[in-house]
Amino acid sequence: xxxxxxxxxxxxxxxxxxxxxxxxxxxxxxxxxxxxxxxxxxxxxxxxxxxxxxxxxxxxxxxxxxxxxxxxxxxxxxxxxxxxxxxxxxxxxxxxxxxxxxxxxxxxxxxxxxxxxxxxxxxxxxxxxxxxxxxxxxxxxxxxxxxxxxxxxxxxxxxxxxxxxxxxxxxxxxxxx
Numbered sequence: 001x002x003x004x005x006x007x008x009x010x011x012x013x014x015x016x017x018x019x020x021x022x023x024x025x026x027x028x029x030x031x032x033x034x035x036x037x038x039x040x041x042x043x044x045x046x047x048x049x050x051x052x053x054x055x056x057x058x059x060x061x062x063x064x065x066x067x068x069x070x071x072x073x074x075x076x077x078x079x080x081x082x083x084x085x086x087x088x089x090x091x092x093x094x095x096x097x098x099x100x101x102x103x104x105x106x107x108x109x110x111x112x113x114x115x116x117x118x119x120x121x122x123x124x125x126x127x128x129x130x131x132x133x134x135x136x137x138x139x140x141x142x143x144x145x146x147x148x149x150x151x152x153x154x155x156x157x158x159x160x161x162x163x164x165x166x167x168x169x170x171x172x173x174x175x176x177x
Contacts, residue, residue, distance in 0.1 A: 026100040034076055034170025036097035039159050040090040046077040046172050053078050053173055060114060071112045071156050077172035084177055086148040087111075091159050091170075102165025110160075115153035150176045 029036040039046045049057065061072045091107035093100065113119065153176055160169040 026096075026098055028096050029100040029166070029168055032168050033074070034159075034168060034172075036094050036100055036168045037159060037161050037170045038092050038094055039077070039157070039170055039172060041079055041157065041174060042083050042085060042088050044079050044081060044083070046170070047080055049076060049078050049173070050080075057173065064114065068112060068114060068156075071158060071171055072114075074158075074169075074171040075156060075173050077170055079172065079174040082175045082177035083150075087150060089157065089159065091161050093161065093168075097168075100166050100168070101161060101163030103163060105161055105163040108160045108162065110158040111150065112156040112158060113150075113153060114155060117151045117153045119147070119150070152176050 026036070057072055057075050061069050064072055089107070089109050091109075093105070111119075155174055155176060156171055157174060158169060158171045160167060
């Protein structure tokens with residue numbers, strides 16, 4: 001079974017633009033499909049899926065585990081060159097996002113392996129941000145990567161950028177050589 005893993009805080013560099021107060025609904029961001037986020041991985045900027053990668057995603061959606069297929073279904077971006085070395089992820093809002101996110105933006109990063117790779121992780125208990133039960137955030141368990149580099153293979157990266165006013169999530173495909 002393939003799982004999504006949270007990336008440790010040391011490996012994530014969320015580049016956040018200075019915040020401005022949220023005022024209106026931004027129809028460009030309302031679908032929360034990643035179009036209001038720019039993601040960089042090891043300095044490489046995300047691009048929209050190419051036709052060959054779209055075909056690959058359709059095939060992976062049919063052949064992957066149910067959990068991975070859910071993530072594959074949301075892939076709309078990719079990195080065009082393989083990634084090497086320590087994984088450094090940056091996320092910032094696009095200019096078109098305007099006031100969508102509001103203040104205090106933070107990025108959450110998940111790594112979803114598509115191939116059978118061995119990842120070193122440990123379990124952590126944390127609060128589920130943005131969810132409230134009886135006025136408090138519930139506790140959840142997440143698996144956090146211990147390694148700063150990933151083994152060779154195909155992966156998805158789920159990046160959620162949250163601010164006080166709103167959020168957006170981008171899922172992108174990349175290869176580690």
